[in-house]
Amino acid sequence: MDKSYKSLTLPFIWLSVLLFIVFYPMLISIYVFLPLLIGVMGYILIQGIEKGKTYYIFIAIIYFVNLEVNLSLPFFLILISSLLVYVLFYHSLIYFNECMICRPVLSVLLIDAVYLGSLLSYDFIFQTNSIVLDNILLYSLIIDLLIVVML
Numbered sequence: 001m002d003k004s005y006k007s008l009t010l011p012f013i014w015l016s017v018l019l020f021i022v023f024y025p026m027l028i029s030i031y032v033f034l035p036l037l038i039g040v041m042g043y044i045l046i047q048g049i050e051k052g053k054t055y056y057i058f059i060a061i062i063y064f065v066n067l068e069v070n071l072s073l074p075f076f077l078i079l080i081s082s083l084l085v086y087v088l089f090y091h092s093l094i095y096f097n098e099c100m101i102c103r104p105v106l107s108v109l110l111i112d113a114v115y116l117g118s119l120l121s122y123d124f125i126f127q128t129n130s131i132v133l134d135n136i137l138l139y140s141l142i143i144d145l146l147i148v149v150m151l
Contacts, residue, residue: 039108039144
């Protein structure tokens with residue numbers, strides 16, 4: 001019974017994930033109060049790299065590209081920022097193995113901080129204005145942290 005239930009629900013789970021990564025960035029461009037979920041998807045990308053799960057990596061990359069296209073953000077900057085956090089900082093967080101929540105929370109904080117820093121430096125270098133710093137970014141960071149705590 002359990003195996004047949006899993007085989008019936010698995011396509012629905014993948015369909016809902018696919019619909020989320022396709023339509024949620026479009027909704028963000030319409031409703032600006034929705035969180036960006038950059039940290040959560042960056043953490044999913046890092047977990048996909050760590051555990052060797054290619055579908056995690058695929059989901060995160062498709063979400064990042066779709067988000068950058070819909071919000072007119074610099075192309076592949078979120079992906080590069082997430083990979084920088086993985087290469088430079090993630091292995092230093094191995095000391096937090098005993099704390100189940102510390103490593104994901106610190107990873108999301110680092111991903112969001114590195115992305116914001118790289119986006120601000122991109123704006124400074126090319127004299128553009130990609131993002132406005134206001135309370136919506138703080139709200140997005142808090143929602144990122146809450147979601148990663150629930151995972």
